[in-house]
Each structure stands twice: as structure tokens, then as C-alpha cells.
Amino acid sequence: MQRSTNRVDTGTGHVVVIGGGIAGLAAAHRLLATGLRVTLLEATGRLGGKLMTGDIAGTQVDLGAESMLARRPEAVDLAHAVGLGDRLQPPATATAAVWTRGELRPMPKGHVMGVPGDPAALGGVLSPEGLARIAQERDLTPTAVGDDVAVGAYVADRLGREVVDRLVEPLLGGVYAGDAYRLSMRAAVPQLFEVAREGxxxxxxxxxxxxxxxxxxxxxxxxxxIDGGIGTLPEAVADAVRAGGGEILTATPVLGLTRTTDGWDIRTDTRVITADGIVLATPAWSASTLLAAESPAASVELAGVEYASMALVTLAFRRSDVAATGALDGRSGFLVPPVDGRTIKASTFSTHKWQWVADAAPDLFVLRTSVGRYGEEDHLHREDTELVDVSLRDLAEATGLAAKPVDTEVTRWIGGLPQYPVGHLTRVARIRDEVAKLPALRVCGAVYDGVGIPACIASAHRAADEIAADLAGEIIATPTLVQGTRSEAGQ
Structure with a gap:
């Protein structure tokens, strides 16, 4: 085949990571620790994917993901490894509310993703009829779940729709921007699925x-x-990758993959790079396109993955202007059940939730709202000013906030969150089975094992370790993490 691009031969022991989100960066970081040479290719001009900081009224804030689960070790360990350990910071408050049935009501305690263990904890959020329906649950016969079941369908069958509509939906929506009535329990809430299987x-x-x-x-x-924003993590990992000898190329879209007798050719818009292995850390639609020629079956499965889009509206107010709004006091924010028909699905009071935001802007009050769920794309076609206005209207009704913002920022995440419908994990297993037939190529990212930051990093580590084992011809022990260039006091 004739090529008009320049061919770059980088020798052996070379892995190309395609995709510069946190999964791709984590994979590159892990691979370098095994002694392999690494090149990371990112199609856009920015690293980090859905992790991004930006400026609001002169203050740096997160414009994407703002926190990471610390009970899983992967993200916290990576932050320590790249020099951010001294900047890790828990929320200053976790007191949240639910805006439902016309009022801000305290978020009930003692539940698993909105599913209660004690109906008494839901007083105020549910109606008397809804509470009475829950009380009947122990008298019901077991509900068969098979290989998988929708969270909403199962919980509604056991406890009534009101639990799903006013608690499960907003909580799961905050993670997946999805529909609880089609979301896989096995994939999204596996501990509940195990309970369901037991009967x-x-x-x-x-x-x-x-x-x-x-x-x-x-x-x-x-x-x-992280003090300064979760969006600082990708660049810290990138710095560590560069310090470890890895190459990172942004604004370098990959146009095709071709197997060769001794590895892979990766065709970009300017050249062909040869590699011994590939980690594909891209969204499902991109991975589907790139695998179409070499793994048609995996490509078809990936093409079937659906995504939800959303927008984040970040607002900065003079703190003195919001001081009299009592509904904001002490809370980290609130969730909004879809059944209540509001436009915003949640609001985070960043100044309350993160001490570093409060310290960085003592005269400001920063909050953000989120708009958009699976199947609700119309809102995202509104102008930025419209999204700001509708957020302010909902905030005013929920909290009494009447102040005008001094600055606003609208961030749109189109195709931001992969959906995990019933049967998703079976689809993932089929994808991995087909990909495993290819020599030294693996996939990772939010599509496969969870959309949270630790899950994405774990997915990346799995892919990197399997590639390293493939290239070594044997199972390689867990490598030592590559250290970053930032100083980390007290570590």
C-alpha cells in the first residue's frame, strides 16, 4: 500500500497509548514503570478528558469532575505518585439535600445509592403512601433477576416507584447522567445485585x-x-510521564491501525508510527472506528455503546450578596429528581464543599449546576445565556437566591458519559474477548469497568499490565509507580 506519510520506526519495546484522558495517562505512567518506551497520542490540544480546570472571576475551579472516590486506592495512589499527595483534600462538608416536592429536604442517611435499609430514614422525602409501600417489602416473594436487571425496575418492584423516582434516580443520575429504569444493576450497583441474586x-x-x-x-x-482542582491531576501525570522518558503528542489524531508482521502501524495525520503494542484509551465510538478493520466484531459492539451529554454552569457571586440566603448555609449542594420536572439536575456549592475554593476566593461564593440527562439533549442546544438564566431561576426557587452573578462559565460535555444499560458487562466481556485476539492491543477507559476516576485508572492499569505481559511473554509483577517532578512535603 502506498503512503504519503513519513514512517517513523522507533524500534522494539515500544507501546503507543491512544487517548490523553486520565485513563490513557495512567496507562502510559504504568507502562513506563515496566521499562517499555511509551508514546501517547491525543487528538485534541488538551490532556485530561473530563478532568479540566478553568477560570471563574479570577479563581481556578474544576469545570469537569471535581472529586474522586477515596475508598478505592487507584486515584489517591496515583495522585501521591505524581507529587500531589500534599494537596489532597476531603470535602469540607458532606451535608447535601434533595430538592423535591417543592422543598429542599435533607438527604436521607443509611441508604445504598438511594435504596434504604430503614424506611424511617426517608420521612419528608417520600409521601406517607410511599413509606407504607416500602413497609410491605418483607412480605413480598423474591424477585428473579437473572443475569442482570435494571436498577429502577427491581427497586420499584420491591419498594415502589417513589423510592426510585425521588432518591435512586437523582443519585444515579449524578454518576451516570442516566435513566435508572434502564441502568444495569450488575454494572452500576454490584453490591445490590448480589443482594438481589440471594433473594x-x-x-x-x-x-x-x-x-x-x-x-x-x-x-x-x-x-x-485536590487543592487547585481535580483537573490538575492529568497534567501532573503527564509531567511524570515526560520525566520518565515518555513522549506525549497533542493535536495528533489517529486515523488508522494496521497489524504488521512484528507489531502495529499507527497512522496519524502526518506520519506512521510503528509500535509493538497499543493501549486504546478512547471513547467507544473512536475505538470502534479504529478497530473496524482489525476486529470487526469488537468494533460493532463498541458502536452500540450509547452516551449521555451534559452541561455544567459555573456561577460566581459576591459573597456579601448571598450571605442572607439561608438555604445555602452549611450545605454542599442538592440533587433534583427528574420526576419534579426541573431543568437543573443538581447544584454543588463549591465554596462550601471545598475549602481550597473558599480560601482562593474569600470574597466570592462559587457554585455550579448541571443540566442534561440521557435522552434529554434539547437543553444542551440552548445558548450559554439561556442555560445561565434557567439555572438562576431554578436556584432562586430552590434556595431563594436572588443575587446576580459576577461571572459565569458554561462547559458542555457532549457524549460525556457512557451508559451502562442492562447487559453492559456482557457486552464488555465480548469486546475484551475479541480484542484479546489481537497481538498486544488492549482497551481501557470509562466504557468498561466504571465511570469514576479510580475505575478508569484501574482499567488503565489492567490494560498496561496485560500489554507488558504480552510483550515480555510472561506475567509481570505489579511495577513501581513512576515518580513525578513535583515536591511532596511529608511523604
Whole structure:
């Protein structure tokens, strides 16, 4: 085949990572620690994917993901490894609310993703009829779940739709921007799926989950942020990759992959790079296109993955202008059930939630709203000013906030979150089975094992370790993490 591009032969032991989000960066970081040479290619001009900081009224804030689960080690460990350990910071408050039935109501405690162990905890959020429906659950016959079941369908069958509509939907929507009535329980809430498979009472099962969690609970925080924003993590990992000898090329879209007798050719818009292995850390639609020639079956499965889009509206007010708004006091924010028909689906009071935001802008009050769920794309076609206005209207109705912002920023995440419908994990297994037939090529990212930051990093580590083992011809022990260039006091 004739090519008009220049061919770059980089020798052996070389892995190309395609995709510069946190999964791709984590994979590159991991691969370097095995002694392999690494090149990371990112199609856009920016690293980090859905992790991004920006400026609001002169203050740096997160414009994408703002926290990471700390009870899983992968993200916290990576932050320490790249020199950000001294900047990890838990939320200053975790007191949240639910805006439902016309009022801001305290978020109930003692639940698993909105599913209660004790109906008494839901007073105020649910109607008397809804509470009475829950009380009947222990008298019901077990509900068969098979290989998978939708979270909403199962919980509604056991506890009534009101639990799903006013608690499960907003909580799951905050993670997946999805529809609880089509979201896979096995993929999204696996501990509940195991309870469901056992049969018996869901209420009793949730209580067992809570007891087990309490028994193994550490003294550390459930979530962590980073002083300066979670969006600083990708660049810190990139710095560590460069310091370890890795090459990172942005604004370098990959146009095609071709197997060769001894590896792979990766065709970009300017040249062909040869590699011994590939980690594909791109969204499903991109991975589908790139694998179409070499793995048609995997390509078809990836093409079937759906995504939800959303927008974040960040607003900065003079703190003196919001001081009299009592509904904002002490809360980290609130969730909004879709059944209530509002436009915003949540609001985070960043100044309350993150001490570093409060310290960086003592005269400002920063908050943000989120707009858009799976199947609700119309809102995202509005002008920025319209999204700001509708956010202000909903905020005013929910909290009484009447102040005008001094600065605003609208960030749109089109195709931002892969959806995990019933059967998703079976689809993922089929994708991995087909990809494994290719020599030294693996996939990773939010499509496969979870959309959270630790899950994406774990997915990247799995891909990197399998590639390293393929190239070595044997299973390689867990490598030492590459250290970053930033100083880390006290570590």
C-alpha cells in the first residue's frame, strides 16, 4: 500500500497509548514503570478528558469532575505518585439535600445509592403512601433477576416507584447522567445485585451491606479533591510521564491501525508510527472506528455503546450578596429528581464543599449546576445565556437566591458519559474477548469497568499490565509507580 506519510520506526519495546484522558495517562505512567518506551497520542490540544480546570472571576475551579472516590486506592495512589499527595483534600462538608416536592429536604442517611435499609430514614422525602409501600417489602416473594436487571425496575418492584423516582434516580443520575429504569444493576450497583441474586428482603440486604461497610470502614474520607482542582491531576501525570522518558503528542489524531508482521502501524495525520503494542484509551465510538478493520466484531459492539451529554454552569457571586440566603448555609449542594420536572439536575456549592475554593476566593461564593440527562439533549442546544438564566431561576426557587452573578462559565460535555444499560458487562466481556485476539492491543477507559476516576485508572492499569505481559511473554509483577517532578512535603 502506498503512503504519503513519513514512517517513523522507533524500534522494539515500544507501546503507543491512544487517548490523553486520565485513563490513557495512567496507562502510559504504568507502562513506563515496566521499562517499555511509551508514546501517547491525543487528538485534541488538551490532556485530561473530563478532568479540566478553568477560570471563574479570577479563581481556578474544576469545570469537569471535581472529586474522586477515596475508598478505592487507584486515584489517591496515583495522585501521591505524581507529587500531589500534599494537596489532597476531603470535602469540607458532606451535608447535601434533595430538592423535591417543592422543598429542599435533607438527604436521607443509611441508604445504598438511594435504596434504604430503614424506611424511617426517608420521612419528608417520600409521601406517607410511599413509606407504607416500602413497609410491605418483607412480605413480598423474591424477585428473579437473572443475569442482570435494571436498577429502577427491581427497586420499584420491591419498594415502589417513589423510592426510585425521588432518591435512586437523582443519585444515579449524578454518576451516570442516566435513566435508572434502564441502568444495569450488575454494572452500576454490584453490591445490590448480589443482594438481589440471594433473594429475600431487599431492606434486610441493604442493612447487611451497611453493617459490612461499617465493619471495614477506615478512618479516611470517602471522597477526596485536590487543592487547585481535580483537573490538575492529568497534567501532573503527564509531567511524570515526560520525566520518565515518555513522549506525549497533542493535536495528533489517529486515523488508522494496521497489524504488521512484528507489531502495529499507527497512522496519524502526518506520519506512521510503528509500535509493538497499543493501549486504546478512547471513547467507544473512536475505538470502534479504529478497530473496524482489525476486529470487526469488537468494533460493532463498541458502536452500540450509547452516551449521555451534559452541561455544567459555573456561577460566581459576591459573597456579601448571598450571605442572607439561608438555604445555602452549611450545605454542599442538592440533587433534583427528574420526576419534579426541573431543568437543573443538581447544584454543588463549591465554596462550601471545598475549602481550597473558599480560601482562593474569600470574597466570592462559587457554585455550579448541571443540566442534561440521557435522552434529554434539547437543553444542551440552548445558548450559554439561556442555560445561565434557567439555572438562576431554578436556584432562586430552590434556595431563594436572588443575587446576580459576577461571572459565569458554561462547559458542555457532549457524549460525556457512557451508559451502562442492562447487559453492559456482557457486552464488555465480548469486546475484551475479541480484542484479546489481537497481538498486544488492549482497551481501557470509562466504557468498561466504571465511570469514576479510580475505575478508569484501574482499567488503565489492567490494560498496561496485560500489554507488558504480552510483550515480555510472561506475567509481570505489579511495577513501581513512576515518580513525578513535583515536591511532596511529608511523604
Amino acid at each position: 429475600g428482603s431487599l431492606l434486610d440486604g441493604v442493612q447487611r451491606i451497611q453493617q459490612q461497610a461499617a465493619a471495614r470502614r477506615s478512618t479516611g474520607p470517602v471522597f477526596q479533591g
